[in-house]
Amino acid sequence: MLIPVLIVSSLVHIYSIGYMSHDPHNQRFFSYLSLFTFMMIILVTSNNFLVIIAANQSSLSAFLTNRVGDCFLTIDYSTVFSIAPFMTDNLITIIGICLLIGAMAKSSQIGLHV
Structure with a gap:
């Protein structure tokens, strides 16, 4: 490794x-x-378990943070853009907020950093 x-x-x-x-x-x-x-x-x-246990906890935190980002960034952009004229302002705002939360989670911004 x-x-x-x-x-x-x-x-x-x-x-x-x-x-x-x-x-x-x-x-x-x-x-x-x-x-x-x-x-x-x-x-x-490393050859001691203390370092490996701390790394295990950190890897779980990073995994969960990335999963949050993946959930909010899983949007098919072509579908969203094709039906955008038929959407309400509230739905477009919700989609924008989901994209913002997903980008914040994927880049570990404030509130979603570990």
Whole structure:
């Protein structure tokens, strides 16, 4: 598992160099990204159960957060756009709120972060 973690982490770092090139806070982003990579390496190479139990709890929390996002983002956009002229304003508002909650859950925004 160490090799896939290092490969994926390296690819994310390489991609992020171009993606974050114009961001004024890219040093903080790369600090967090490097810290995350370091913790993943610690997790994969750990040999005590305390680290593994904490990782298990975190993985369950992340799984549940992503499932919430998936539930609210599961909308067939072509169907929604084709019947949009026949919808009421309240229904369009509800669909917009569902999309907002789904996007917040998938990106772990405030209220749905773990």
